[in-house]
Amino acid sequence: xxxxxLTQAEYIRHHLTNMTFGQHPDGSWGLAHSSAEAAxxxxxxxxxDTMFWSVLLGAVxxxxxxxxxxxxxxxxxxxxxxxxxxxxxFIDTSVRGSFTAKNDMVAPMALTLFVWILLMNLMDLVPVDxxxxxxxxxxxxxxxxxxxxxxxxxxxxxxxxxxxxxxxAVFALVIFYSIRxxxxxxxxxxxxxxxxxxxxxxxxIIFLPINLFLEGVSLLAKPVSLALRLFGNLYAxxxxxxxxALMYGGxxxxxxFGGVLQWxxxxxxxxxxxxxxxxxxxxxxxxxxxxxxxx
Amino acid sequence: MNINLTLIGQSITFAVFVWFCMKFVWPPIMQALxxxxxxxxxxxxxxxxxxxxxxxxxxxxxxxxQEAKEQARTIITQAERRHAEIVEQAKDDAKEEAARIVAAAxxxxxxxxxxxxxxxxxxxxxxxxxxxxxxLEREVSVEDHNAMLEKLSASL
Numbered sequence: 373x374x375x376x377x378l379t380q381a382e383y384i385r386h387h388l389t390n391m392t393f394g395q396h397p398d399g400s401w402g403l404a405h406s407s408a409e410a411a412x413x414x415x416x417x418x419x420x421d422t423m424f425w426s427v428l429l430g431a432v433x434x435x436x437x438x439x440x441x442x443x444x445x446x447x448x449x450x451x452x453x454x455x456x457x458x459x460x461x462f463i464d465t466s467v468r469g470s471f472t473a474k475n476d477m478v479a480p481m482a483l484t485l486f487v488w489i490l491l492m493n494l495m496d497l498v499p500v501d502x503x504x505x506x507x508x509x510x511x512x513x514x515x516x517x518x519x520x521x522x523x524x525x526x527x528x529x530x531x532x533x534x535x536x537x538x539x540x541a542v543f544a545l546v547i548f549y550s551i552r553x554x555x556x557x558x559x560x561x562x563x564x565x566x567x568x569x570x571x572x573x574x575x576x577i578i579f580l581p582i583n584l585f586l587e588g589v590s591l592l593a594k595p596v597s598l599a600l601r602l603f604g605n606l607y608a609x610x611x612x613x614x615x616x617a618l619m620y621g622g623x624x625x626x627x628x629f630g631g632v633l634q635w636x637x638x639x640x641x642x643x644x645x646x647x648x649x650x651x652x653x654x655x656x657x658x659x660x661x662x663x664x665x666x667x
Numbered sequence: 668m669n670i671n672l673t674l675i676g677q678s679i680t681f682a683v684f685v686w687f688c689m690k691f692v693w694p695p696i697m698q699a700l701x702x703x704x705x706x707x708x709x710x711x712x713x714x715x716x717x718x719x720x721x722x723x724x725x726x727x728x729x730x731x732x733q734e735a736k737e738q739a740r741t742i743i744t745q746a747e748r749r750h751a752e753i754v755e756q757a758k759d760d761a762k763e764e765a766a767r768i769v770a771a772a773x774x775x776x777x778x779x780x781x782x783x784x785x786x787x788x789x790x791x792x793x794x795x796x797x798x799x800x801x802x803l804e805r806e807v808s809v810e811d812h813n814a815m816l817e818k819l820s821a822s823l
Contacts, residue, residue: 394671411669419673426677430684434692441695446702460696480693481685488684528677533670537677544678 378520380618387500387614389523390419390531405521419531426528429491430484437487459487463653470657473553473664478657481545485538486653492528493606493645497638500613529606529648532599539599542656546594549663558666563587594659598652605648609641792820 378386385407392410394417395401403420404410410417440456449457463486467479503526508519528534550559566587568579616637619630796816 390669390673392669392671413669413671415671417669417671417673418676419671422673423676423680427680430680434684434687437688437692437696441692444695444699446699446706456696457700460693461700464697464700477685477689479697480689483693484681484685484688488681531673533673534677536670537674538681540674541678541681 380621382520383618384614386520386523387504387610388525390525391421391523392417393420394418404523405518407523410523419525419533421523421525422528422531422534425495425526426488426492426534429495429528430488433484433487433491437483459483466654467657470654471661471664473661475549475660475664478660482653482657485656486649489529489538489602489652490646490649492534493649495527496530496606496609496613496641496645498526499634500610500617527606527610529602530610532603535599535603536595538602538652539595542598542659543595546591546659546663549660553664554666563591594655598655598659602648602652605644609637609644612637613641788820788823791823792816795819 389407389410392404392413393402394404394410394413396404396409397412404413404417436452437456440452444453460483463483464479467482471478504522504524505519507524508517508522511517511522512519525531550562554562564580564583564587565576566583568583570576570579613634616630616634619633620627622630
Protein backbone atom coordinates (compact mmCIF):
# COMPACT_ATOMS: atom_id res chain seq x y z
CA UNK A 373 0.00 0.00 0.00
CA UNK A 374 1.59 3.18 -1.16
CA UNK A 375 1.31 5.90 1.42
CA UNK A 376 -0.47 8.98 0.15
CA UNK A 377 2.21 11.25 1.49
CA LEU A 378 4.90 9.39 -0.49
CA THR A 379 5.47 9.54 -4.21
CA GLN A 380 5.95 6.21 -5.89
CA ALA A 381 9.68 6.81 -6.23
CA GLU A 382 9.93 7.66 -2.56
CA TYR A 383 7.93 4.59 -1.67
CA ILE A 384 10.27 2.36 -3.62
CA ARG A 385 13.35 4.02 -2.23
CA HIS A 386 11.97 3.68 1.27
CA HIS A 387 11.62 -0.03 0.75
CA LEU A 388 15.11 -0.40 -0.64
CA THR A 389 16.94 1.42 2.12
CA ASN A 390 18.44 -0.45 5.02
CA MET A 391 18.20 0.64 8.59
CA THR A 392 21.79 1.85 8.86
CA PHE A 393 23.62 2.56 12.08
CA GLY A 394 26.79 4.61 11.79
CA GLN A 395 28.54 7.91 12.34
CA HIS A 396 26.87 11.08 11.14
CA PRO A 397 28.98 13.78 9.47
CA ASP A 398 28.73 15.81 12.67
CA GLY A 399 30.50 13.04 14.56
CA SER A 400 27.53 11.63 16.49
CA TRP A 401 26.49 8.00 16.14
CA GLY A 402 23.00 6.99 15.23
CA LEU A 403 20.60 5.69 12.59
CA ALA A 404 20.62 7.21 9.14
CA HIS A 405 17.46 9.16 8.35
CA SER A 406 17.74 8.88 4.58
CA SER A 407 19.48 6.75 2.02
CA ALA A 408 21.83 9.62 1.25
CA GLU A 409 22.79 9.83 4.90
CA ALA A 410 23.33 6.08 4.97
CA ALA A 411 25.61 6.33 1.96
CA UNK A 412 27.64 9.06 3.65
CA UNK A 413 28.39 6.82 6.61
CA UNK A 414 30.74 4.81 4.45
CA UNK A 415 32.16 1.46 5.48
CA UNK A 416 32.03 2.03 9.21
CA UNK A 417 28.30 1.50 9.43
CA UNK A 418 26.10 -1.50 9.93
CA UNK A 419 22.73 -2.55 8.59
CA UNK A 420 20.78 -3.20 11.72
CA ASP A 421 17.83 -4.82 9.91
CA THR A 422 19.98 -7.21 7.88
CA MET A 423 21.92 -8.30 10.94
CA PHE A 424 18.80 -8.60 13.08
CA TRP A 425 16.80 -10.72 10.64
CA SER A 426 19.68 -12.91 9.59
CA VAL A 427 20.74 -13.62 13.18
CA LEU A 428 17.13 -14.20 14.20
CA LEU A 429 16.49 -16.61 11.32
CA GLY A 430 19.78 -18.41 11.87
CA ALA A 431 18.92 -18.74 15.53
CA VAL A 432 15.48 -20.12 14.67
CA UNK A 433 17.09 -22.67 12.36
CA UNK A 434 19.68 -23.76 14.92
CA UNK A 435 17.13 -23.79 17.74
CA UNK A 436 14.80 -26.21 16.00
CA UNK A 437 17.53 -28.38 14.57
CA UNK A 438 19.35 -28.48 17.87
CA UNK A 439 16.16 -29.45 19.64
CA UNK A 440 15.59 -32.23 17.14
CA UNK A 441 19.21 -33.34 17.41
CA UNK A 442 19.04 -33.53 21.20
CA UNK A 443 15.94 -35.69 21.27
CA UNK A 444 17.12 -37.76 18.33
CA UNK A 445 16.37 -41.44 18.57
CA UNK A 446 17.10 -44.32 16.28
CA UNK A 447 13.55 -45.60 16.69
CA UNK A 448 10.55 -44.46 14.71
CA UNK A 449 10.96 -40.71 14.22
CA UNK A 450 8.05 -38.33 14.55
CA UNK A 451 7.15 -34.74 13.76
CA UNK A 452 10.09 -32.37 13.96
CA UNK A 453 12.64 -35.17 13.93
CA UNK A 454 11.16 -36.53 10.73
CA UNK A 455 11.36 -33.16 9.05
CA UNK A 456 14.90 -32.50 10.25
CA UNK A 457 16.00 -35.95 9.13
CA UNK A 458 14.51 -35.39 5.74
CA UNK A 459 16.53 -32.18 5.25
CA UNK A 460 19.69 -33.60 6.75
CA UNK A 461 19.55 -36.66 4.52
CA PHE A 462 18.93 -34.49 1.49
CA ILE A 463 22.01 -32.39 2.35
CA ASP A 464 24.05 -35.47 3.14
CA THR A 465 23.19 -36.98 -0.24
CA SER A 466 24.14 -33.76 -2.01
CA VAL A 467 27.46 -33.56 -0.16
CA ARG A 468 28.27 -37.22 -0.79
CA GLY A 469 27.41 -36.71 -4.43
CA SER A 470 29.71 -33.80 -5.13
CA PHE A 471 32.30 -33.73 -2.36
CA THR A 472 34.88 -36.49 -2.73
CA ALA A 473 37.44 -35.60 -0.07
CA LYS A 474 37.05 -36.15 3.66
CA ASN A 475 36.10 -33.09 5.66
CA ASP A 476 33.65 -33.14 8.57
CA MET A 477 32.98 -29.43 8.20
CA VAL A 478 31.50 -29.42 4.72
CA ALA A 479 28.21 -31.20 5.40
CA PRO A 480 27.20 -29.13 8.45
CA MET A 481 28.20 -26.02 6.56
CA ALA A 482 26.07 -27.04 3.59
CA LEU A 483 23.15 -27.63 5.95
CA THR A 484 23.63 -24.23 7.58
CA LEU A 485 23.91 -22.49 4.22
CA PHE A 486 20.87 -24.17 2.73
CA VAL A 487 18.45 -23.71 5.60
CA TRP A 488 19.68 -20.30 6.60
CA ILE A 489 19.56 -18.88 3.10
CA LEU A 490 16.20 -20.54 2.54
CA LEU A 491 14.77 -18.90 5.64
CA MET A 492 16.22 -15.51 4.72
CA ASN A 493 14.82 -15.85 1.20
CA LEU A 494 11.42 -16.86 2.55
CA MET A 495 11.14 -13.48 4.24
CA ASP A 496 10.52 -12.24 0.73
CA LEU A 497 7.09 -13.86 0.86
CA VAL A 498 5.98 -11.74 3.79
CA PRO A 499 3.90 -8.94 2.23
CA VAL A 500 6.34 -6.08 1.65
CA ASP A 501 4.59 -3.51 3.82
CA UNK A 502 3.79 -5.49 6.94
CA UNK A 503 7.03 -5.42 8.85
CA UNK A 504 8.29 -1.98 7.63
CA UNK A 505 4.95 -0.41 8.52
CA UNK A 506 4.86 -2.11 11.88
CA UNK A 507 8.41 -0.93 12.58
CA UNK A 508 7.57 2.63 11.50
CA UNK A 509 4.49 2.61 13.67
CA UNK A 510 6.41 1.27 16.69
CA UNK A 511 9.19 3.82 16.13
CA UNK A 512 6.74 6.69 15.95
CA UNK A 513 5.03 5.40 19.08
CA UNK A 514 8.15 4.77 21.16
CA UNK A 515 10.67 7.30 19.88
CA UNK A 516 8.36 9.83 18.28
CA UNK A 517 10.21 9.21 15.00
CA UNK A 518 8.93 10.00 11.53
CA UNK A 519 7.87 6.60 10.04
CA UNK A 520 9.01 7.74 6.62
CA UNK A 521 12.55 7.87 7.83
CA UNK A 522 12.49 4.59 9.66
CA UNK A 523 13.79 1.94 7.33
CA UNK A 524 13.33 -1.78 7.58
CA UNK A 525 14.47 -4.19 4.91
CA UNK A 526 13.28 -7.62 5.93
CA UNK A 527 15.00 -9.88 3.44
CA UNK A 528 18.69 -10.14 4.37
CA UNK A 529 19.58 -11.76 1.06
CA UNK A 530 18.50 -8.63 -0.82
CA UNK A 531 21.37 -6.88 0.92
CA UNK A 532 24.64 -7.51 -0.97
CA UNK A 533 26.44 -7.27 2.36
CA UNK A 534 24.77 -10.48 3.47
CA UNK A 535 25.37 -12.41 0.28
CA UNK A 536 28.95 -11.19 -0.07
CA UNK A 537 29.49 -11.88 3.61
CA UNK A 538 28.59 -15.50 2.96
CA UNK A 539 30.44 -15.87 -0.31
CA UNK A 540 33.61 -14.24 1.04
CA ALA A 541 33.56 -16.60 3.99
CA VAL A 542 33.24 -19.48 1.52
CA PHE A 543 36.02 -17.95 -0.56
CA ALA A 544 38.27 -17.74 2.50
CA LEU A 545 37.60 -21.44 3.12
CA VAL A 546 38.40 -22.27 -0.50
CA ILE A 547 41.76 -20.46 -0.25
CA PHE A 548 42.45 -22.00 3.17
CA TYR A 549 41.79 -25.56 2.07
CA SER A 550 43.56 -25.08 -1.27
CA ILE A 551 46.73 -24.11 0.55
CA ARG A 552 46.27 -26.71 3.26
CA UNK A 553 45.62 -29.63 0.90
CA UNK A 554 48.09 -28.74 -1.85
CA UNK A 555 50.62 -26.62 0.01
CA UNK A 556 51.46 -23.04 -0.97
CA UNK A 557 53.57 -24.31 -3.87
CA UNK A 558 50.85 -26.62 -5.11
CA UNK A 559 48.27 -23.85 -4.96
CA UNK A 560 50.60 -21.46 -6.76
CA UNK A 561 51.25 -24.10 -9.39
CA UNK A 562 47.54 -24.59 -9.84
CA UNK A 563 47.17 -20.88 -10.48
CA UNK A 564 50.11 -20.58 -12.90
CA UNK A 565 50.50 -23.91 -14.72
CA UNK A 566 46.99 -24.14 -16.18
CA UNK A 567 45.23 -24.01 -18.53
CA UNK A 568 48.27 -23.57 -20.86
CA UNK A 569 50.76 -26.30 -20.11
CA UNK A 570 54.28 -26.70 -21.45
CA UNK A 571 57.19 -28.98 -20.79
CA UNK A 572 59.91 -26.51 -21.51
CA UNK A 573 60.95 -23.86 -19.03
CA UNK A 574 60.89 -20.86 -21.38
CA UNK A 575 57.37 -21.60 -22.52
CA UNK A 576 56.32 -22.11 -18.92
CA ILE A 577 57.57 -18.66 -18.03
CA ILE A 578 55.83 -17.17 -21.04
CA PHE A 579 52.56 -18.89 -20.11
CA LEU A 580 52.84 -17.95 -16.45
CA PRO A 581 51.24 -14.48 -16.58
CA ILE A 582 48.52 -15.63 -18.95
CA ASN A 583 47.68 -18.58 -16.75
CA LEU A 584 47.76 -16.48 -13.62
CA PHE A 585 45.38 -14.02 -15.19
CA LEU A 586 42.93 -16.68 -16.37
CA GLU A 587 43.03 -18.71 -13.18
CA GLY A 588 42.90 -15.58 -11.06
CA VAL A 589 39.80 -14.39 -12.83
CA SER A 590 38.10 -17.76 -12.48
CA LEU A 591 39.08 -17.90 -8.81
CA LEU A 592 37.77 -14.43 -8.07
CA ALA A 593 34.65 -15.06 -10.13
CA LYS A 594 33.60 -17.74 -7.65
CA PRO A 595 32.70 -15.53 -4.67
CA VAL A 596 31.45 -12.72 -6.88
CA SER A 597 29.12 -14.90 -8.92
CA LEU A 598 28.00 -16.78 -5.81
CA ALA A 599 27.02 -13.58 -4.02
CA LEU A 600 25.62 -11.71 -7.01
CA ARG A 601 23.47 -14.63 -8.17
CA LEU A 602 21.72 -14.89 -4.84
CA PHE A 603 21.48 -11.14 -4.36
CA GLY A 604 20.28 -10.49 -7.91
CA ASN A 605 17.54 -13.08 -7.84
CA LEU A 606 16.19 -12.03 -4.49
CA TYR A 607 16.57 -8.31 -5.13
CA ALA A 608 14.66 -8.64 -8.39
CA UNK A 609 11.97 -10.68 -6.67
CA UNK A 610 11.65 -8.13 -3.91
CA UNK A 611 11.53 -5.33 -6.46
CA UNK A 612 8.61 -6.96 -8.24
CA UNK A 613 6.75 -7.36 -4.97
CA UNK A 614 7.30 -3.67 -4.29
CA UNK A 615 6.08 -2.72 -7.77
CA UNK A 616 3.02 -4.91 -7.35
CA ALA A 617 2.41 -3.28 -3.98
CA LEU A 618 2.30 0.09 -5.76
CA MET A 619 -0.90 -1.06 -7.46
CA TYR A 620 -2.72 -1.08 -4.13
CA GLY A 621 -2.51 2.71 -4.25
CA GLY A 622 -4.68 2.80 -7.40
CA UNK A 623 -8.39 2.14 -7.77
CA UNK A 624 -10.23 -0.98 -6.66
CA UNK A 625 -9.81 -2.92 -9.92
CA UNK A 626 -6.10 -2.23 -9.99
CA UNK A 627 -5.75 -3.24 -6.35
CA UNK A 628 -7.61 -6.49 -7.00
CA PHE A 629 -5.39 -7.21 -9.97
CA GLY A 630 -2.40 -6.41 -7.80
CA GLY A 631 -3.59 -8.94 -5.23
CA VAL A 632 -3.83 -11.66 -7.85
CA LEU A 633 -0.43 -10.73 -9.22
CA GLN A 634 1.15 -10.77 -5.81
CA TRP A 635 -0.21 -14.22 -5.14
CA UNK A 636 0.97 -15.52 -8.50
CA UNK A 637 4.42 -14.02 -8.09
CA UNK A 638 4.69 -15.40 -4.57
CA UNK A 639 3.91 -18.89 -5.84
CA UNK A 640 6.54 -18.57 -8.53
CA UNK A 641 8.95 -16.99 -6.10
CA UNK A 642 8.83 -20.02 -3.81
CA UNK A 643 10.63 -21.84 -6.58
CA UNK A 644 13.31 -19.17 -6.86
CA UNK A 645 13.72 -19.04 -3.11
CA UNK A 646 14.33 -22.76 -2.89
CA UNK A 647 16.42 -22.93 -6.02
CA UNK A 648 18.75 -20.11 -5.02
CA UNK A 649 19.35 -21.61 -1.58
CA UNK A 650 20.10 -24.95 -3.21
CA UNK A 651 22.39 -23.45 -5.84
CA UNK A 652 24.38 -21.51 -3.26
CA UNK A 653 24.84 -24.65 -1.20
CA UNK A 654 25.72 -26.89 -4.15
CA UNK A 655 28.24 -24.45 -5.60
CA UNK A 656 29.86 -24.04 -2.20
CA UNK A 657 30.26 -27.81 -1.98
CA UNK A 658 31.67 -27.95 -5.49
CA UNK A 659 34.14 -25.11 -4.87
CA UNK A 660 35.32 -26.76 -1.67
CA UNK A 661 35.66 -30.06 -3.48
CA UNK A 662 37.83 -28.35 -6.10
CA UNK A 663 39.91 -26.86 -3.29
CA UNK A 664 40.48 -30.35 -1.88
CA UNK A 665 41.22 -32.17 -5.09
CA UNK A 666 44.56 -32.37 -6.88
CA UNK A 667 44.81 -31.94 -10.59
CA MET B 668 22.94 -0.85 -0.85
CA ASN B 669 26.17 0.34 0.62
CA ILE B 670 28.91 -2.10 1.40
CA ASN B 671 29.83 -1.68 5.02
CA LEU B 672 30.56 -3.51 8.27
CA THR B 673 27.49 -5.66 7.74
CA LEU B 674 29.66 -7.67 5.37
CA ILE B 675 32.03 -8.66 8.13
CA GLY B 676 29.19 -9.07 10.58
CA GLN B 677 27.52 -11.54 8.24
CA SER B 678 30.74 -13.50 7.77
CA ILE B 679 31.23 -13.78 11.52
CA THR B 680 27.60 -14.76 12.05
CA PHE B 681 27.95 -17.39 9.37
CA ALA B 682 31.10 -18.78 10.94
CA VAL B 683 29.42 -18.99 14.35
CA PHE B 684 26.37 -20.71 12.91
CA VAL B 685 28.48 -23.22 11.03
CA TRP B 686 30.51 -23.92 14.14
CA PHE B 687 27.37 -24.47 16.19
CA CYS B 688 25.82 -26.68 13.54
CA MET B 689 28.99 -28.72 13.23
CA LYS B 690 29.29 -29.13 16.98
CA PHE B 691 25.75 -29.65 18.23
CA VAL B 692 23.41 -30.33 15.33
CA TRP B 693 25.03 -32.48 12.66
CA PRO B 694 26.82 -35.20 14.68
CA PRO B 695 23.87 -36.36 16.84
CA ILE B 696 21.55 -36.46 13.83
CA MET B 697 24.02 -38.41 11.72
CA GLN B 698 24.70 -40.73 14.62
CA ALA B 699 21.02 -41.48 15.05
CA LEU B 700 20.65 -42.06 11.32
CA UNK B 701 23.64 -44.40 11.34
CA UNK B 702 22.21 -46.22 14.33
CA UNK B 703 18.90 -46.67 12.62
CA UNK B 704 20.60 -47.89 9.47
CA UNK B 705 22.47 -50.45 11.57
CA UNK B 706 19.27 -51.45 13.31
CA UNK B 707 17.46 -51.99 10.04
CA UNK B 708 20.37 -53.94 8.63
CA UNK B 709 20.44 -56.10 11.75
CA UNK B 710 16.70 -56.65 11.54
CA UNK B 711 16.93 -57.69 7.91
CA UNK B 712 19.81 -60.02 8.67
CA UNK B 713 17.84 -61.56 11.54
CA UNK B 714 14.83 -62.05 9.29
CA UNK B 715 17.01 -63.73 6.70
CA UNK B 716 18.54 -65.92 9.35
CA UNK B 717 15.05 -66.84 10.53
CA UNK B 718 14.01 -67.83 7.03
CA UNK B 719 17.13 -69.94 6.66
CA UNK B 720 16.54 -71.57 10.04
CA UNK B 721 13.00 -72.32 9.06
CA UNK B 722 14.18 -73.84 5.80
CA UNK B 723 16.68 -75.96 7.65
CA UNK B 724 14.02 -77.09 10.10
CA UNK B 725 11.71 -77.99 7.28
CA UNK B 726 14.42 -79.98 5.54
CA UNK B 727 15.14 -81.71 8.81
CA UNK B 728 11.47 -82.46 9.32
CA UNK B 729 11.24 -83.96 5.84
CA UNK B 730 14.31 -86.04 6.56
CA UNK B 731 12.91 -87.27 9.85
CA UNK B 732 9.66 -88.14 8.18
CA GLN B 733 11.53 -90.06 5.50
CA GLU B 734 13.47 -91.90 8.16
CA ALA B 735 10.33 -92.77 10.04
CA LYS B 736 8.72 -94.05 6.87
CA GLU B 737 11.79 -96.13 6.11
CA GLN B 738 11.76 -97.53 9.60
CA ALA B 739 8.09 -98.35 9.39
CA ARG B 740 8.66 -100.08 6.09
CA THR B 741 11.48 -102.14 7.57
CA ILE B 742 9.36 -103.08 10.53
CA ILE B 743 6.50 -104.10 8.29
CA THR B 744 8.82 -106.17 6.10
CA GLN B 745 10.26 -107.85 9.15
CA ALA B 746 6.82 -108.55 10.53
CA GLU B 747 5.71 -110.00 7.22
CA ARG B 748 8.74 -112.21 7.04
CA ARG B 749 8.22 -113.32 10.63
CA HIS B 750 4.60 -113.98 9.86
CA ALA B 751 5.50 -116.09 6.88
CA GLU B 752 8.02 -117.94 9.00
CA ILE B 753 5.48 -118.63 11.69
CA VAL B 754 2.93 -119.83 9.17
CA GLU B 755 5.54 -122.05 7.55
CA GLN B 756 6.58 -123.41 10.89
CA ALA B 757 2.98 -124.08 11.86
CA LYS B 758 2.46 -125.85 8.58
CA ASP B 759 5.54 -127.99 9.16
CA ASP B 760 4.46 -128.73 12.70
CA ALA B 761 1.01 -129.65 11.56
CA LYS B 762 2.39 -131.91 8.85
CA GLU B 763 4.67 -133.61 11.31
CA GLU B 764 1.87 -134.03 13.78
CA ALA B 765 -0.37 -135.40 11.08
CA ALA B 766 2.33 -137.82 10.01
CA ARG B 767 2.83 -138.88 13.59
CA ILE B 768 -0.88 -139.43 14.09
CA VAL B 769 -1.12 -141.33 10.84
CA ALA B 770 1.86 -143.49 11.83
CA ALA B 771 0.34 -144.18 15.24
CA ALA B 772 -2.93 -145.11 13.64
CA UNK B 773 -1.14 -147.36 11.21
CA UNK B 774 0.69 -149.06 14.02
CA UNK B 775 -2.50 -149.54 15.94
CA UNK B 776 -4.28 -150.94 12.92
CA UNK B 777 -1.35 -153.25 12.28
CA UNK B 778 -1.35 -154.38 15.87
CA UNK B 779 -5.10 -154.93 15.83
CA UNK B 780 -4.83 -156.83 12.58
CA UNK B 781 -2.13 -159.14 13.87
CA UNK B 782 -4.05 -159.62 17.10
CA UNK B 783 -7.17 -160.46 15.12
CA UNK B 784 -5.14 -162.71 12.87
CA UNK B 785 -3.74 -164.50 15.91
CA UNK B 786 -7.21 -164.84 17.33
CA UNK B 787 -8.55 -166.03 14.01
CA UNK B 788 -5.74 -168.46 13.71
CA UNK B 789 -6.59 -169.86 17.10
CA UNK B 790 -10.27 -169.95 16.23
CA UNK B 791 -9.54 -171.65 12.93
CA UNK B 792 -7.49 -174.29 14.75
CA UNK B 793 -10.31 -174.79 17.17
CA UNK B 794 -12.78 -174.91 14.30
CA UNK B 795 -10.60 -177.36 12.44
CA UNK B 796 -10.28 -179.40 15.52
CA UNK B 797 -14.02 -179.49 16.05
CA UNK B 798 -14.63 -180.19 12.38
CA UNK B 799 -12.05 -182.93 12.16
CA UNK B 800 -13.31 -184.55 15.37
CA UNK B 801 -16.79 -184.47 13.92
CA UNK B 802 -15.43 -186.01 10.78
CA LEU B 803 -13.55 -188.63 12.68
CA GLU B 804 -16.29 -188.98 15.23
CA ARG B 805 -13.95 -189.01 17.93
CA GLU B 806 -12.00 -186.63 19.83
CA VAL B 807 -8.85 -185.63 18.45
CA SER B 808 -6.45 -185.51 21.22
CA VAL B 809 -4.35 -182.48 21.30
CA GLU B 810 -1.43 -184.39 22.57
CA ASP B 811 -1.69 -186.96 19.82
CA HIS B 812 -2.21 -184.66 17.01
CA ASN B 813 -0.15 -181.79 18.14
CA ALA B 814 2.30 -182.16 15.37
CA MET B 815 -0.40 -182.22 12.74
CA LEU B 816 -2.17 -179.24 14.24
CA GLU B 817 0.98 -177.29 14.35
CA LYS B 818 1.50 -177.99 10.69
CA LEU B 819 -2.04 -176.81 9.95
CA SER B 820 -1.82 -173.67 12.00
CA ALA B 821 1.39 -172.71 10.24
CA SER B 822 -0.15 -173.18 6.83
CA LEU B 823 -3.06 -170.85 7.59
